[in-house]
Structures are given as C-alpha cells and as structure tokens.
Amino acid sequence: MxxxxxxxxxxxxxxxxxxxxxxxxxxxxxxxxxxxxxxxxxxxxxxxxxxxxxxxxxxxxxxxxxxxxxxLADLDDARREMADAAGAGPGRVAVAAETLLQLAGVLAAFRAHRPGVRVHLSQAPVGSMRRHLSSAEVDFALASQPLAGPGLRSVELVREEVHLAVPPAHPLAGRDSVTVAELAGEDFVSTSAGHWQRALLDRLFAREGLTPRVVCEGDEAAATPELIAAGLGIGLMPAVARRTLGERSPVTWLRLDAEDCHRTLTLVWRENAYLSPAALDFRRLAMEQLMPGES
CATH class of the missing domain: 1.10.10.10 (Winged helix-like DNA-binding domain superfamily/Winged helix DNA-binding domain)
Structure with a gap:
C-alpha cells in the first residue's frame, strides 16, 4: 500500500x-x-x-x-509545517464558505496584513464542508448551518436575525411582523436544498406542521431580492442583506414572529490540525472583524 x-x-x-x-x-x-x-x-x-x-x-x-x-490530512499538515519551518514562501490559506459576502472585510484586512499569502476561497454547501476539512483541502469552513462533530473545533462569529422580504405591493407589506402559520398559502423564492436559507425555511414550517410552497429555487442567493420584487414570491433574507441594500432595497421587510429565526456564521477547523502562521492570522482577523465587541 x-x-x-x-x-x-x-x-x-x-x-x-x-x-x-x-x-x-x-x-x-x-x-x-x-x-x-x-x-x-x-x-x-x-x-x-x-x-x-x-x-x-x-x-x-x-x-x-x-x-x-x-x-493524508496529517501528511499534508506535516508537509505544510516543514515548508513553513524552511521559510518556503509566504504560504496559502484555503477557506470554504457557504456565503462569500461577509468575508470581504476579513479578506481585505488579511491581504493588508499578509500581502504575499495566496488565498483560495471556494463556495460550498455545508454538506461538502466536512469532507473539505477532513481531507485538509481547506484550513477553515465558514458555515451558516450547524457543522460540528468529532475532530472539529469552531467559534461563533455572527448571529443575525433573518427577515421576511415581500414585494412592495404585497398585502403583507404594511405589516410589521407575521407568523409562519400566516404564510402557509404563500409562494416562496428560496435557495436549493442544502443551503441555509432553505434549511431554515423548511425547519420553521415543519415546526408548525407545514411545508413551504417553493416556486423558485436556485444557488444564486443574490438574485433573491429582485425575484421577490418582481412578484414571483416572498422569501427569507438575512439582516446583512437588508443593511447592504439600504435605501436601494426593492423589497419590503417584515419581522418573522418565530423562535430561532436567525442565521449563525461559524468558523470551523480541524482539531489538532496544523495551522500555519498565516492561517492563525486569518482566524484572528475573522474574529476581530466579525465578532461583536471584537476590535
């Protein structure tokens, strides 16, 4: 062998x-x-x-x-550790993330701090992240869904509310909040199964003994506001999207009166894995940039 x-x-x-x-x-x-x-x-x-x-x-x-x-992951760790010890170049940091938007500030800070380090960033569903970590393909995973288990360590970076977005002319547009039960007959714009938006939507409806009626599903979450504004349906969107869109938002926002209606961003890595000095800096900067109260 x-x-x-x-x-x-x-x-x-x-x-x-x-x-x-x-x-x-x-x-x-x-x-x-x-x-x-x-x-x-x-x-x-x-x-x-x-x-x-x-x-x-x-x-x-x-x-x-x-x-x-x-x-194989241990061997790859050993190779990277020896390369760092030999001073063989500035190194590389690899990250798999469900969502890329909130990494922009972290990456800007990291590149300013370590300008020579290569960063490999890939978008992946949470189902693939465990494999990417276990095979040492990535140093970190940024997950919007629970990703835990033997051999994994994690730190919660962001916990934010998820809102309901509806077209401006929708009958619910004048409301401040709405319950899940009131949405039983609505059409939904969502992401494909496996993404956090769809997982949250399915979980909230299942808690009420309901199944959401999804009329549009895909992998391009950034298109959701425009599709909702076009009248295709309503959908769940995180607070960061509302802040990013600001006054340009083409949709109306409501609070969903449901327990645990939030998204949690978690940084995950392999326990006992070798993390290069560059990777340790990336983790520190991610915590400083994204965790409330960190500076």
Whole structure:
C-alpha cells in the first residue's frame, strides 16, 4: 500500500466514478482501475460495490476512507509545517464558505496584513464542508448551518436575525411582523436544498406542521431580492442583506414572529490540525472583524 494508491482511492471515493477521478488526477482511467483493484486485493475486502460500470463506496470503503483522509490530512499538515519551518514562501490559506459576502472585510484586512499569502476561497454547501476539512483541502469552513462533530473545533462569529422580504405591493407589506402559520398559502423564492436559507425555511414550517410552497429555487442567493420584487414570491433574507441594500432595497421587510429565526456564521477547523502562521492570522482577523465587541 503506497501513498499514490491512497490518493487514487480518495479521488474515486469522492467522485464515486472512475473516469471523473482519473480526470481530477490527470491520469489514464485504466491506471486508476488497476490501482483500486490492487488495493482491494491487498486489503482483502472490496471497497466499492459495482453494478456494470457504476461503482459506489460500500461500508468497508467508507470505514477505510475515514482513516485514509485522516492519514493524508496529517501528511499534508506535516508537509505544510516543514515548508513553513524552511521559510518556503509566504504560504496559502484555503477557506470554504457557504456565503462569500461577509468575508470581504476579513479578506481585505488579511491581504493588508499578509500581502504575499495566496488565498483560495471556494463556495460550498455545508454538506461538502466536512469532507473539505477532513481531507485538509481547506484550513477553515465558514458555515451558516450547524457543522460540528468529532475532530472539529469552531467559534461563533455572527448571529443575525433573518427577515421576511415581500414585494412592495404585497398585502403583507404594511405589516410589521407575521407568523409562519400566516404564510402557509404563500409562494416562496428560496435557495436549493442544502443551503441555509432553505434549511431554515423548511425547519420553521415543519415546526408548525407545514411545508413551504417553493416556486423558485436556485444557488444564486443574490438574485433573491429582485425575484421577490418582481412578484414571483416572498422569501427569507438575512439582516446583512437588508443593511447592504439600504435605501436601494426593492423589497419590503417584515419581522418573522418565530423562535430561532436567525442565521449563525461559524468558523470551523480541524482539531489538532496544523495551522500555519498565516492561517492563525486569518482566524484572528475573522474574529476581530466579525465578532461583536471584537476590535
């Protein structure tokens, strides 16, 4: 069992597809297939269930993947730590975030403090963040939904109210607040399943024994105010969006009279992971820029 075999296995497990894994690894597909078969033979158990040309990680593969990702992440940490010790360049910080808007100020402060450090920022749903962290693809995840578990550490950065946005001519536009039960017959503009807006909407309605009627769903949350203003429906939006839009806001805002109607931004990292001096500075600046009372 060598390091290359483990990298190949990790890629195949991530994609559940030999060809896509080969594309990511930039090697020929037969090479990946032979490596996986050889690894399974060495371990004495199949790691994937196969049906024709389709493969799917089985229970043995899932258990093996947990340990492989932990081992490879530790090796990557060691490589970065030695590179920092050798003074090999200013380094890199990688962050996966559900929402990018509130990172702008943090990134500006970080680039001013460490101008030579490369920053790799990617937008990802919370379901992918755990994998990105466990495989050491990123140093931090900025999550708008709960992301906890063994091997993870976190700090709450922002807790903000979520409002209901309606078109200016909507019958509810003259109200200050509204209950979830009153919205049972309304059309909603929301994000796709997996994003925090949709998760919150589904949770609030489920608490009342209801299901929201979503008529528009997508991944472009920034388009939500314009779609609501166009009369397509109503929707949930965070306080930061209301502040950002200000007087230019094309929608009318109401308070949703519901318990726990807020969004929490949390910075998450792997427990015991090596964090470079640059990564430690990023975490400190994120806390200073976003946490109430920090300076």
């Amino acid at each position: 060598d390091l290359l075999s483990l990298r190949y296995f990790q890629a195949v497990a991530r994609h559940q597809h030999i060809s896509r894994a080969a594309e990511e690894l930039r090697v020929a597909q037969p090479s990946v297939s032979r490596t996986i078969i050889r690894l399974e033979s060495e371990l004495g158990v199949p790691l994937f269930d196969r049906q024709g040309r389709r493969i799917r990680l089985n229970e043995h593969g899932a258990a093996f993947l947990l340990r492989v990702e932990r081992a």
